[in-house]
Amino acid sequence: MSAITDAVPSTSRRGRLDTPFFRAKLRPPSPPRHLVPRPRLAALLDELTEYPIAAIVAPAGSGKTVLAADWVSRSGRPCAWLALDAAERSVTELRSSLVTALDVLAPGRTDGSRHLRPGDDVSATLARLSASNGHTSPMTLVVDNVDRVGDDDAARAVLTSLVEGRPPGLHLLLLSRRRPPLRVDRLRASGELADISFGTLRFSEEEAALLLTRLCPELRDDELVAAVERANGWAAALQLTALAIRSHRATATPSVPPMSSARPSRRSQYAGGDAPIDDYLGERLIDEYLWEEVLQSERPELVGLLHSAAVVGRINYGLAEALTERPDAGDLLEEADAAGLFLTALQGGWFEVHSLVRDTLLTRLQRRSPDGLRKKHARAAQWFESLGDDVAALDHWLAAERPADALRVLSDLALPLMDAGRSARVVDALAQIPADVASRDPDDATRFAWCHLAAGGPAFLDVLSVAESAAASLAEPSPSGLRTLRATSSWLRADWERAASQARRANEPADLAAGDPVSRFSWRMITCGIALDEGWDDRHPVVGQAWAACLKDPASRWSFEGARAVGLALAGSPLDAKRVADSARDVAGSGRHESLRLTLALADAIIDRELDHRASARTLLEDLATTSTYPDPVLQLVAQLELVRLRMSAGEMEAASAQLDESDRLYARLASASPGAAESDAAPDSPPCGLVARAGVDLALAMDDPTTAARWAAHVTDTFWGPVSTAKIDLARGRSDDAEHAVRRAEPRCVRHRVVSGLLLAQALAPRDRSAAAEAVVGTLDLAARHAMLRTVAAEGAPVMELIELAAWRVPDTWMDRLRHALVPTWTGHDAQRPIEDLTDREREVLRLLPSRLTIGEIASELYVSQNTLKFHLRAIYRKLGVESRSQAVDGARRMRLLPRG
Numbered sequence: 001m002s003a004i005t006d007a008v009p010s011t012s013r014r015g016r017l018d019t020p021f022f023r024a025k026l027r028p029p030s031p032p033r034h035l036v037p038r039p040r041l042a043a044l045l046d047e048l049t050e051y052p053i054a055a056i057v058a059p060a061g062s063g064k065t066v067l068a069a070d071w072v073s074r075s076g077r078p079c080a081w082l083a084l085d086a087a088e089r090s091v092t093e094l095r096s097s098l099v100t101a102l103d104v105l106a107p108g109r110t111d112g113s114r115h116l117r118p119g120d121d122v123s124a125t126l127a128r129l130s131a132s133n134g135h136t137s138p139m140t141l142v143v144d145n146v147d148r149v150g151d152d153d154a155a156r157a158v159l160t161s162l163v164e165g166r167p168p169g170l171h172l173l174l175l176s177r178r179r180p181p182l183r184v185d186r187l188r189a190s191g192e193l194a195d196i197s198f199g200t201l202r203f204s205e206e207e208a209a210l211l212l213t214r215l216c217p218e219l220r221d222d223e224l225v226a227a228v229e230r231a232n233g234w235a236a237a238l239q240l241t242a243l244a245i246r247s248h249r250a251t252a253t254p255s256v257p258p259m260s261s262a263r264p265s266r267r268s269q270y271a272g273g274d275a276p277i278d279d280y281l282g283e284r285l286i287d288e289y290l291w292e293e294v295l296q297s298e299r300p301e302l303v304g305l306l307h308s309a310a311v312v313g314r315i316n317y318g319l320a321e322a323l324t325e326r327p328d329a330g331d332l333l334e335e336a337d338a339a340g341l342f343l344t345a346l347q348g349g350w351f352e353v354h355s356l357v358r359d360t361l362l363t364r365l366q367r368r369s370p371d372g373l374r375k376k377h378a379r380a381a382q383w384f385e386s387l388g389d390d391v392a393a394l395d396h397w398l399a400a401e402r403p404a405d406a407l408r409v410l411s412d413l414a415l416p417l418m419d420a421g422r423s424a425r426v427v428d429a430l431a432q433i434p435a436d437v438a439s440r441d442p443d444d445a446t447r448f449a450w451c452h453l454a455a456g457g458p459a460f461l462d463v464l465s466v467a468e469s470a471a472a473s474l475a476e477p478s479p480s481g482l483r484t485l486r487a488t489s490s491w492l493r494a495d496w497e498r499a500a501s502q503a504r505r506a507n508e509p510a511d512l513a514a515g516d517p518v519s520r521f522s523w524r525m526i527t528c529g530i531a532l533d534e535g536w537d538d539r540h541p542v543v544g545q546a547w548a549a550c551l552k553d554p555a556s557r558w559s560f561e562g563a564r565a566v567g568l569a570l571a572g573s574p575l576d577a578k579r580v581a582d583s584a585r586d587v588a589g590s591g592r593h594e595s596l597r598l599t600l601a602l603a604d605a606i607i608d609r610e611l612d613h614r615a616s617a618r619t620l621l622e623d624l625a626t627t628s629t630y631p632d633p634v635l636q637l638v639a640q641l642e643l644v645r646l647r648m649s650a651g652e653m654e655a656a657s658a659q660l661d662e663s664d665r666l667y668a669r670l671a672s673a674s675p676g677a678a679e680s681d682a683a684p685d686s687p688p689c690g691l692v693a694r695a696g697v698d699l700a701l702a703m704d705d706p707t708t709a710a711r712w713a714a715h716v717t718d719t720f721w722g723p724v725s726t727a728k729i730d731l732a733r734g735r736s737d738d739a740e741h742a743v744r745r746a747e748p749r750c751v752r753h754r755v756v757s758g759l760l761l762a763q764a765l766a767p768r769d770r771s772a773a774a775e776a777v778v779g780t781l782d783l784a785a786r787h788a789m790l791r792t793v794a795a796e797g798a799p800v801m802e803l804i805e806l807a808a809w810r811v812p813d814t815w816m817d818r819l820r821h822a823l824v825p826t827w828t829g830h831d832a833q834r835p836i837e838d839l840t841d842r843e844r845e846v847l848r849l850l851p852s853r854l855t856i857g858e859i860a861s862e863l864y865v866s867q868n869t870l871k872f873h874l875r876a877i878y879r880k881l882g883v884e885s886r887s888q889a890v891d892g893a894r895r896m897r898l899l900p901r902g
């Protein structure tokens with residue numbers, strides 16, 4: 001038979017079996033007019049015919065019946081449909097209905113009588129059906145509303161006899177709102193039963209959009225997206241939403257205000273339009289359907305569990321016990337799952353509540369028992385906090401309207417969230433905490449100010465004074481937290497030296513075991529201060545204290561490793577820095593440590609610049625120069641100044657000068673005590689910091705301007721870089737004796753300092769004592785090679801390159817070859833004075849190699865040309881520059897800014 005209607009028994013053949021009562025029960029429902037094809041589920045039902053039994057278990061309004069009816073009409077299999085209803089009040093009627101349905105599948109093979117013979121049962125009928133004429137062709141019996149069998153043992157026995165006595169060719173499709181009253185686990189294990197849950201039955205976004213479009217073709221795209229998201233795949237919600245939309249559109253007129261003006265919806269309104277769609281009517285319809293069709297017949301204990309589950313969205317056995325305060329909450333959770341009450345099983349014993357059902361339950365709980373809802377949120381907060389899930393605990397403390405507890409948890413979360421790039425999450429939570437919390441208790445005032453670090457420097461500084469006032473009201477205030485907050489204010493102003501000093505005093509004695517997040521941030525400032533001071537040494541006592549402290553907190557440990565990588569890179573140990581950075585790279589890439597990622601990017605950029613990997617260093621530095629590194633703004637400043645030096649080494653003097661100006665403005669904004677202020681708000685006459693001034697000295701000297709360099713040097717107060725800056729200016733002015741004295745006053749703190757001072761000393765000694773200069777170069781070169789330093793030697797050693805070449809036998813050949821190439825500038829096309837005739841691209845490539853110590857043959861090899869071709873290019877270069885030799889070409893090109901000053 002092809003159509004199910006053909007299989008319904010006729011009056012002439014069945015007599016009383018064709019009454020309206022039985023016809024309604026044996027016919028499947030007609031497909032809805034706006035049926036949406038669901039081929040993925042139809043294909044799944046086709047596959048499940050390989051199992052003797054298939055079950056679709058889902059709550060009311062999930063589309064079970066429509067799906068099965070559509071599949072039956074398309075399957076082409078002999079099918080019978082039996083829908084159980086409230087009228088099936090006796091086991092006899094249930095048995096009679098099953099026998100009648102089976103007779104529909106095989107007319108004349110059962111006795112055809114509605115009234116059973118004494119002792120007759122479903123098993124006997126199935127046996128006759130199986131034995132009659134050896135009938136084994138595939139056929140399907142759909143039993144809808146199986147859940148109505150209930151807990152009646154006799155009725156369950158009838159259903160069990162149907163399952164266990166089914167003929168080989170009979171496929172049973174059971175539709176139920178809850179787990180069928182069968183031995184489901186045993187049937188699954190034996191491969192006899194496969195089931196489809198609510199999660200599988202949900203409408204996909206595409207299917208939901210298609211259904212709503214057919215029901216409400218006038219919907220705009222934004223309205224459609226909002227409605228689909230809200231229904232979350234629940235078929236009944238889609239239908240009721242469409243009904244609400246049509247009802248609203250049918251009654252709304254321009255002269256009548258929309259219903260949303262009388263009662264704002266909990267959720268955002270559908271956007272735009274002259275007559276905005278209000279979802280209140282839809283919520284009311286869904287609320288009524290949920291309670292009338294789904295929950296009205298459920299036990300109060302189950303409904304209470306669902307309310308508790310709605311409070312958290314996801315629930316497991318332990319959380320269910322905490323929320324309900326019932327030891328049998330786990331059993332209730334399993335019962336609710338078996339009943340198909342909108343719970344989706346997840347991994348790890350968790351269950352998720354359907355989002356729309358959750359909203360509906362929460363609305364009713366809020367309306368009927370707001371105090372009870374707050375208590376449930378407080379229990380959830382305590383449970384999550386006990387497990388270390390502070391993010392979830394924070395949400396529930398806020399919902400419980402417990403601001404002090406929320407602030408306590410938020411203070412622990414503030415820095416990790418900022419480090420993960422989620423400062424907005426902290427700001428959103430702060431907006432829900434009243435400001436008067438900070439005036440109730442000094443500890444709360446400190447926490448309140450600390451959390452405002454996520455809101456930006458100005459907000460932090462504004463509330464810091466409130467915290468200080470609250471602490472001053474105590475007879476014996478604890479100064480540690482406030483001292484760290486004051487150090488943090490210096491840190492935000494890029495006064496990292498003072499910040500590190502203040503933080504060190506605040507953390508005496510060094511003890512992080514019981515430290516709060518404020519004190520943990522002090523170690524971050526201390527370690528970063530050591531790194532920026534270019535004095536990093538793993539054997540330093542303070543570094544050891546910081547490492548021991550940070551071991552007690554994983555987040556602090558990775559902050560330490562980031563500072564360590566930067567510190568080693570700045571100190572002149574690029575290979576050690578790379579090893580440290582590599583060890584932390586997986587953590588930095590996890591998405592939870594954005595601050596660590598930026599710190600490691602800075603370390604990588606400094607490492608690449610030192611190792612003369614100019615392209616990768618440029619990419620990293622250009623990105624960091626325009627990226628905020630808040631709450632560590634000094635790291636962005638360091639990146640900008642490293643970019644200044646990289647552009648100087650490439651001969652990009654104008655770009656380097658512009659970048660230096662940008663760095664100076666950044667520091668002025670930070671030092672103005674308003675990190676978020678506009679440039680116009682920065683103090684115009686504020687002195688530059690030492691980091692900016694050092695870069696200014698080098699850039700001015702590269703542009704043959706010792707006078708400007710001297711003005712910059714006046715702001716370099718560092719015990720090493722101050723004398724070094726003076727020595728560089730003295731050398732530029734030809735005062736080698738003064739340069740020597742200045743270099744000898746410098747106090748090196750790291751390998752890089754020793755290399756820089758050694759090369760400058762060699763420059764100062766060379767005019768008077770070439771032997772002493774050579775000796776200084778030998779020791780310096782050996783130290784630089786052992787630490788793989790290239791760019792520092794190239795930047796400071798160009799004037800004594802001849803002495804370096806003489807000492808080349810002391811270092812590995814590969815390192816020396818890399819140093820020679822590091823001295824070759826990168827061509828940028830900049831020219832301040834034009835040559836007689838423009839150079840070609842090839843001639844410019846030749847010109848950039850002339851200042852190196854490469855021979856003519858090596859230059860030709862570098863450019864992949866013959867020596868004769870290279871000589872041809874050299875003659876053209878000499879002619880265009882108006883010179884007669886290689887050295888004159890280099891000097892002329894430097895005067896014309898075609899090459900950097902060297």
